[in-house]
Amino acid sequence: MSGKEMSELLAFCTARLEWLLETTTTLVGLESPTPDKAAVDRCGREAADRLEALGAAVEVLTSRTTGDHLRAVFGSGDGQIMLLGHIDTVWPVGQLERMPLRREGDRLYGPGVFDMKAGVAIGMLAAAAVTRRDAALGRRVVMLLTADEERGSGASRALVEAEARRSAAVCVLEPALPGGALKTGRKGAGEFELSARGVPAHAGLEPERGASAISEIAAQIAAVEALADPARGVTVNVGVVEGGSRPNVVAEHARAVVDVRAEALADARRVAAAVRRLQPRDKRVALTVRGDFGRPPLERNADVLRLYGMARDVARELGRELGEGLAGGGSDGNFTAALGVPTLDGLGAVGDGAHALHEHVDASQLPWRAALVAGLLLRIDAHYR
Numbered sequence: 001m002s003g004k005e006m007s008e009l010l011a012f013c014t015a016r017l018e019w020l021l022e023t024t025t026t027l028v029g030l031e032s033p034t035p036d037k038a039a040v041d042r043c044g045r046e047a048a049d050r051l052e053a054l055g056a057a058v059e060v061l062t063s064r065t066t067g068d069h070l071r072a073v074f075g076s077g078d079g080q081i082m083l084l085g086h087i088d089t090v091w092p093v094g095q096l097e098r099m100p101l102r103r104e105g106d107r108l109y110g111p112g113v114f115d116m117k118a119g120v121a122i123g124m125l126a127a128a129a130v131t132r133r134d135a136a137l138g139r140r141v142v143m144l145l146t147a148d149e150e151r152g153s154g155a156s157r158a159l160v161e162a163e164a165r166r167s168a169a170v171c172v173l174e175p176a177l178p179g180g181a182l183k184t185g186r187k188g189a190g191e192f193e194l195s196a197r198g199v200p201a202h203a204g205l206e207p208e209r210g211a212s213a214i215s216e217i218a219a220q221i222a223a224v225e226a227l228a229d230p231a232r233g234v235t236v237n238v239g240v241v242e243g244g245s246r247p248n249v250v251a252e253h254a255r256a257v258v259d260v261r262a263e264a265l266a267d268a269r270r271v272a273a274a275v276r277r278l279q280p281r282d283k284r285v286a287l288t289v290r291g292d293f294g295r296p297p298l299e300r301n302a303d304v305l306r307l308y309g310m311a312r313d314v315a316r317e318l319g320r321e322l323g324e325g326l327a328g329g330g331s332d333g334n335f336t337a338a339l340g341v342p343t344l345d346g347l348g349a350v351g352d353g354a355h356a357l358h359e360h361v362d363a364s365q366l367p368w369r370a371a372l373v374a375g376l377l378l379r380i381d382a383h384y385r
C-alpha cells in the first residue's frame with residue numbers, strides 16, 4: 001500500500017465527514033435496547049438501507065428472540081475479511097430525553113453513540129472505501145451487525161463464529177480505549193453459581209443433627225477465592241451470597257454467585273474446571289455448581305500483535321500514533337479470537353463514557369478512524385495470502 005493510496009483513502013473519508021455524522025446521529029436517534037425487538041429492528045432497517053445505498057448486498061438474519069441481525073457483503077472478491085459490530089445498546093427507549101443528541105465543541109453526545117453506533121458508521125464507510133470499483137481489495141468485506149451483544153450474544157454467537165471461520169481476520173468496531181488505543185487483549189468473563197442444600201435442624205435442641213448449607217458455602221467461598229491469581233490476570237469476585245431462613249435454624253439452603261475473569265484461555269479453562277470440580281466439605285450437604293465462561297478471553301497473542309502492527313503502520317501513514325491496551329470486559333471479538341481467527345478490537349470511535357451518562361465521541365476523529373479501518377483491510381488482504 002503506497003502513501004498515495006493511504007492519503008486518497010483519508011481524503012475519501014474526510015470528504016464524507018457529514019455522512020459519518022449524519023449516519024451516526026440517525027442511528028443514535030433510533031434507540032435500540034437489546035430486549036426491545038421492535039426498536040432494534042427499526043434501527044436495523046435504517047442501517048440496512050444505508051448499507052445498500054453504499055453498494056452492499058444486505059441479508060437480514062431474522063431472530064425471534066432478539067432483534068434481527070444484519071449481514072452486509074461489500075465487493076465480490078474470493079475469501080473475506082470480517083467487520084464485526086452490534087446495533088443494540090444498553091439504554092432504554094426514552095433515554096434520549098435524559099441524554100439528548102447534541103454537539104458540544106467537538107463532542108457528539110448521545111446514548112449508544114460511542115458503544116457503538118459511530119463505530120458502525122466508521123465500518124460502513126471503510127468497507128465502501130476499499131470495495132469501490134477501482135479499489136485494490138481482492139477479498140469481500142463482510143460486515144456482521146448483531147442485535148444482542150449487550151446481553152451476551154446468546155442468539156448471535158453461532159452466526160458470529162460461522163462468519164469468522166470463513167474470514168482471514170476479524171476487525172471489531174467496538175469503541176477505542178481512551179485516546180484512541182486499540183484493544184489487543186480482553187479478559188474473558190465467567191459467572192458461576194454454587195448452591196448448597198444442607199440438613200435443617202433446631203439450633204438449640206439438636207444442632208448436631210443438622211448440616212449447615214451456610215457453613216458449606218463459606219468454605220466453598222474460600223476455595224473459590226484461592227483460585228485467584230492477580231499476577232496472571234485471574235480475578236475472582238463473590239458478588240452475591242444468600243442463605244438460611246432464621247437465626248435458630250441450621251440453614252438448609254445457601255448460594256453464592258461468583259464472577260471470574262481471566263486474560264489467558266488456559267487460565268479460563270483451568271479455573272472453570274476447578275470450580276466445577278468443587279466437592280462438599282460436609283458429605284451430608286449437596287453441592288451444585290452451575291455456570292461457565294460466557295466469553296472466553298481475547299488473548300494478546302502473535303495473531304493479535306501482527307494485526308496491531310499493521311494498524312499502527314497504517315496510523316503512522318495517517319500521521320497518528322496508535323496505542324494498545326487491555327479491556328476488562330468482553331465483546332464478540334472474544335468469540336472469534338478463541339476460534340483462532342486473527343482478531344483486532346477497539347477499531348471504532350474515539351470518545352468516552354460507554355454505558356455512562358457522558359457517553360460521547362470526538363466528531364472530528366471519525367474520518368481518520370474510517371481511513372484506519374480501510375487501510376487495515378488493505379493490509380490484511382495483502383498479508384494473508
Ligand SMILES: [Zn+2]
Nearest residue numbers: 115116149174
Ligand atoms: Zn459494544
